[in-house]
Amino acid sequence: MATLEEYFAAWERLKGTQGHLSSIAGQLRDLASTLEHPDGVRLNEPTTSSGPPPNRMIVGNESWPQWAVVETAIRSFTSADDEFRRIESSLTPEQRRQTRT
Secondary structure, eight states: OOOHHHHHHHHHHHHHHHHHHHHHHHHHHHHHHHHTOTTOEEESSOOOOOSOOOSOEEEOGGGSOOHHHHHHHHHHHHHHHHHHHHHHHTOOHHHHHHHTO
């Protein structure tokens, strides 16, 4: 049987991992918006063009989250969700009532 302290700690951890995923999702939305820019995009690398630089949105690798960060965030969320569900399922009916107040 879990304690209410464990329940609320697991809830806070779950909410924290959800917040991190939301932050990554925001970065990906920003990147998607940039990629859809009507003037096009280009990487922040030197160009071989000798003319004036085209009017494009510059995209660099700092514009998107690294896969290792995304993977770690997903694994953290999954772990927190599993822990929360395990703890929640072991609460007594009285403890469940206390979590709703």
